[in-house]
Amino acid sequence: MSKMFSADEAKRLLDAAIRGEMPDELGRFGPFGGRYVPETLVPAFERLEEGVRQHLHDPAFQAEFQRELHEWVGRPTALTFAKRLSEAWGAEVWIKREDLAHTGAHKINNAIGQALLAKRLGAKRVIAETGAGQHGVASAAACARVGLPCTVYMGAVDMERQAPNVDRMYRLGAEVVGVESGDKTLRAAIDEAMRAWVTDPDGIFYILGSAVGAHPYPYMVRELQAVIGKEARQQMLDQAGGLPDVAFACVGGGSNAIGLFYPLLADDIELIGVEAGGVGDGLGENAATLATGTPGVLQGSYTIILQDDDGQVQETQSISAGLDYSGVGPEHALLQAIGRVNYISARNDEALEALEELCAKEGILTALETSHAFAAAREYAQENPGKRILIGNSGRGDKDMPTLTKYPPRTRHHESA
Amino acid sequence: MKAHERLSAAISAGAASGRPALVPFITAGYPEPADFLSTLKDIASVGDVVELGIPFSDPMADGMTIQRSSFVALQKGVSLKWIFDQLDSVSGEIDTPLVMMSYLNPLLAFGYDALAERALAAGVCGFIIPDLPFEESEDLRVALEARGIGLIQLVTPATPDDRLQMLCSASKGFVYAVTITGITGGGVGLPADLADYLKKVASYSSIPVCAGFGIRSASDVAAIGSHASGAIVGSALVEVLEEKGDPKAFLSGLIA
Numbered sequence: 001m002s003k004m005f006s007a008d009e010a011k012r013l014l015d016a017a018i019r020g021e022m023p024d025e026l027g028r029f030g031p032f033g034g035r036y037v038p039e040t041l042v043p044a045f046e047r048l049e050e051g052v053r054q055h056l057h058d059p060a061f062q063a064e065f066q067r068e069l070h071e072w073v074g075r076p077t078a079l080t081f082a083k084r085l086s087e088a089w090g091a092e093v094w095i096k097r098e099d100l101a102h103t104g105a106h107k108i109n110n111a112i113g114q115a116l117l118a119k120r121l122g123a124k125r126v127i128a129e130t131g132a133g134q135h136g137v138a139s140a141a142a143c144a145r146v147g148l149p150c151t152v153y154m155g156a157v158d159m160e161r162q163a164p165n166v167d168r169m170y171r172l173g174a175e176v177v178g179v180e181s182g183d184k185t186l187r188a189a190i191d192e193a194m195r196a197w198v199t200d201p202d203g204i205f206y207i208l209g210s211a212v213g214a215h216p217y218p219y220m221v222r223e224l225q226a227v228i229g230k231e232a233r234q235q236m237l238d239q240a241g242g243l244p245d246v247a248f249a250c251v252g253g254g255s256n257a258i259g260l261f262y263p264l265l266a267d268d269i270e271l272i273g274v275e276a277g278g279v280g281d282g283l284g285e286n287a288a289t290l291a292t293g294t295p296g297v298l299q300g301s302y303t304i305i306l307q308d309d310d311g312q313v314q315e316t317q318s319i320s321a322g323l324d325y326s327g328v329g330p331e332h333a334l335l336q337a338i339g340r341v342n343y344i345s346a347r348n349d350e351a352l353e354a355l356e357e358l359c360a361k362e363g364i365l366t367a368l369e370t371s372h373a374f375a376a377a378r379e380y381a382q383e384n385p386g387k388r389i390l391i392g393n394s395g396r397g398d399k400d401m402p403t404l405t406k407y408p409p410r411t412r413h414h415e416s417a
Numbered sequence: 418m419k420a421h422e423r424l425s426a427a428i429s430a431g432a433a434s435g436r437p438a439l440v441p442f443i444t445a446g447y448p449e450p451a452d453f454l455s456t457l458k459d460i461a462s463v464g465d466v467v468e469l470g471i472p473f474s475d476p477m478a479d480g481m482t483i484q485r486s487s488f489v490a491l492q493k494g495v496s497l498k499w500i501f502d503q504l505d506s507v508s509g510e511i512d513t514p515l516v517m518m519s520y521l522n523p524l525l526a527f528g529y530d531a532l533a534e535r536a537l538a539a540g541v542c543g544f545i546i547p548d549l550p551f552e553e554s555e556d557l558r559v560a561l562e563a564r565g566i567g568l569i570q571l572v573t574p575a576t577p578d579d580r581l582q583m584l585c586s587a588s589k590g591f592v593y594a595v596t597i598t599g600i601t602g603g604g605v606g607l608p609a610d611l612a613d614y615l616k617k618v619a620s621y622s623s624i625p626v627c628a629g630f631g632i633r634s635a636s637d638v639a640a641i642g643s644h645a646s647g648a649i650v651g652s653a654l655v656e657v658l659e660e661k662g663d664p665k666a667f668l669s670g671l672i673a
Contacts, residue, residue, distance in 0.1 A: 026552075036521060036548045038478045040573040040598055042580070181484055182475065191477040198478065199599045201575050297521045297548070298475065310496040311526025313474040 004031075010338035017340075018266045022331065027215020030337065032304075032330035035214040036297050041194070044201035049216045051121045056223055061116065068112050069227065072145060073102045075109075077228075079235035084361040089381035092388040094240055096232040098256065098395060099366060103138045103168075105395030106228060106256040107209060111138035113224035114207040115146045123205035125149040129193040131158055131186030131252065132322035132369065133165025134395055135209030140174035142207075150174040153192045155185040158321045165399045183315045186252075186325045190299050210253025211329035214300030218258075218329050225259025232390060233263055244390035246270040246380065250373040251343065252287070252323035254332045256394035261341060262331075269390075270342070273332060274376040276318035277345035283308065287316035289328040290336050290343035298327040304336070319348040319403065320368035322395075346375035354378060355397065356409055367395035368403065420542035421567030424466060424514045424590035428625035428647045431465030436672050437642035438465035440627055441664070442518065442651035444486035445469045445503075446495030448658055453500075454507055456664060460654070461513040463668040468545065468649060471497055471519035478547040480602030482652040486659065497523050497532075504539035516543040516569065516590065521557075529560035536566055543567040543590035551587055562589070569593050574614050585621040592626045594618045594645060599630065602652030607631055607640060615644035638671045 005013065013030050016022055022029045037045055055061040069075040077100045082093040098106035111128075118126055126148050130136030136152040143150035152169055156178045159166050169176050182188030190213070197206050211221040236243050247264060249257035251273040261271050278286030283306065286292070293304040298313055306314040306326040318324040335341040346354070354374035358364050366374065370393050377391050397404070418426070431438025441464040446453045461467050472490040476483060497519070504515075517536065524532055524546070536544075543566060549557070551570060558568045567589025572581050575598050585592050594615060596607055608614075611628075619626050628641045629649030641648040650671065657667045 034553055035550065036553055037550060038547050039550060039571040039584075040478075040575050040595065042550050043575050043577055181481070182488075187475065191475055194477045195480070195600045201598060296525055299477065300548075305522075307522065307526065309526065310498070311473075311523035312491060312496075313522070 004337045013334065013338045014265070014340050017334070022334070023215060023219050027219070029218070029331045029334040032302055032333040033215055033218060034302050036300050036302070037214045038198060040198045041201055044197070045214060047121070051117060052216045052220050055117055055120055056220065061120065065113055065116055068116065069109065073108050073112060074100065075227065076231045076235070077101050079232060079239055081239065082362050085358070088361060089378055090385045091381040092240070093377070094236065094244065094388070094390045095364070095393045096228060096260065096390065097393050098228060099364070099393050103134070103141050104398065105134040105138065105367065106225060106259060107135040107138040107395070108142065109227055109259070110209065110221050110224045110255060111135065111142040111207055112145065114205070114220070115139070115142035115148065118148060118205035118207065119146045121205065123148060124203040125151070126205050126207055127151045127153065127193050127196050128207040128209060129153045129186065129189040130209060131155070131189065131324060132320065132367070133158065133162040133169070133399055134322065136174065136176070137165050137168045137172065139207045139209070140169045140172035144173050151196070152176050153179050153189045153196065155179045155183070155189045157184040158186065161403050162321055162399050163402050185321065187299070187313070194299070210255040211258045211331060212253040212299065212301060212327060218301065218331055221255050222258045222262055222331060225255050226262050228256065228259035228392065229261060229263030232260060236390060240388065242388070243267055243269055245387040246272060247390040247392070248272050248274060248373040248377045249392035250274050250323060250369045250394060251290070251328060251332060252276070252325045252369060253327070254329035256392055258329060258331055260392040261335070265340065271340065272376060272380070273341050273343040274372045275343060275345040276320060276323035276372060277347035277350070278317035279348055284314055285317050286345060287318045287323050287325055288345040289326060290332060291345050301327070301330045303330040304328055304333045319351060320372070322367070322369040323372065344376055346372040350375040352407055364393070365397040366393055367397045368400045370394045419565030420537065421565060421590040424516065424542040424567060425624050427465050427514045428591050428627060432625065432646040437638060437645060438625070438627070438647035439638070439668060439672055440464060440466045440468055440647050440649040441654050441668055442468040442470060442649060443658065444472060444483060444490050444655060445500045446472070446490040446493060447486040447655065448489060450490070450493050450495055453503055456658070458511060459665045460668060461511050463665055464513060465647070466514050466516060468516050468518050468651070469500065471500065471517055471523055473520040473523055476520065478600055480600045480652060482602040482655050482659070486655050497527050501535045501539050511540060514542040515540050516545060517541050518545040518547070521546055521549045524557065529557050533560045533564045533566060537564040541566065543569045545569045545571065545593055547571065551584060571595055572618055574598055574608070581618065582621045585618065588622070588624060591624055591647065592618060592622045593649070594626050594628045596628050596630045596632070601630055607637055611640070612644050619645065635671050635673060
């Protein structure tokens, strides 16, 4: 993919991204993005696009959104200096704590933003998809907060491995629909949410949870998540006395990563996105879309996807439901193609090891998704000693307990230390 | 005559015999790839145009019936290339014009020029692509129209008038009027205000209009017949195949 553009073209595209000119009016991030949706939804997407244009940066909407972020979500979230981890890694490690946001992950930033927009646009009810369940919980909570009924579509496989989140969604008043079609994970849940939307394009507002899908979703989600990177940048200056050398974030669809990276694009900071390396490098053994995928159209967007030679989308493998996705946000596809962000992967076992270390050294039970970013950061620190490292801690790991009980800690760090 | 003109002519001719033209849909290679060509010949002997579904891993505009058929066909190794090879092997034996229904990604992977080339050779006169709105369609449209193959536009009850007009004049072969706001195979019956909607579509269109989604019975087909030139029957026929029924008898019953 890095050969897609000449150095000049890559620079021109990066400058445009930094100036805020991506996506363009057709929803394109360079060649990626666009709007590939059924004709029944075209008017709904046009209305949504108009609504986004009218409200998203309107001072009244922004005031309401910022107030909710502060009073209800609990922002700004902390930036934590990881003292013991820094010593162990021979680095200076800072953690942006989205796990401390209300409902336990960055997903809430986007969910409350879209719920406020849904209200303004007169939606009668909200639908959402969820993988790990964090976006489902966030949507259920946000809909309760603004007073809209909410239905969440969730793959049957994910319902099992993220059972605590299913109960939380019910408790928060949402209806949860198990999806038995397709791969029974996030991708099937998005397909099913789209099918539901097609039945009532006028009354339904679809709160999409990641920076994926058709325009204007990748744009809207980035704008709502950029608060992560804006806060982290300022906090690094205030608390660390300078910007990081490198920033890490895990990438499934890529909403927390684009939220962290977007406000840092213009800075001299190495940006590294970490995908799910699953159990190996073969097709179907991982969810490392950017590392091993090819361009194609999936769920509304021209982006990088995991597919076979016939254009059939492939199933993925990852221990983390939130990264278990065959596509990726189109803006990440561009940032990779122009060489601004380096996308690598961490395997299931490496993520589990990193999770264990973070628990032991910093008292933070992070999400399995986020653990991939820690695993990659640790390896980086070993190869590049003395660096100042920022890690986006996208969510907390409580939801992963059903999975984690299958992998008891190998060492009791606090006992052996 | 261009391929898409053949398509229009076949619909008009079918409709002229006192009923709507019948456009049966099957998922290619379902339920058994080995039976594909015999099933195709059977339904082509009753249908005025045959719509072939190309299986896809993410059929987001389709209901359970077509999803299921799509997954089974994929599991049994059906691919676009295989379908073209099969069609080539009976070249000249099927007069009925074919259209292909495919999501965009398999076509993108095949390559638009190679696609148009092979489609023309295989007797495919048009394409229906449920996840390709007109605004994103230029590259494919150019490749198809260079060979006279039509890109068939879909319109729905949710389509605003100005857009409806634009899509009707852009469509080639026929206009696909989706009868309901929903996915295929809904089975809730045809909406009450169908006549007004189809009349409006026809008034904007200089080529035949075929109605599809939710058409399951002879009375549905008859109801469509008074307002549109053609009736597309998909999920109901796929269910017949699923239950190992006789597709030819089912289709003949629809226009009896």
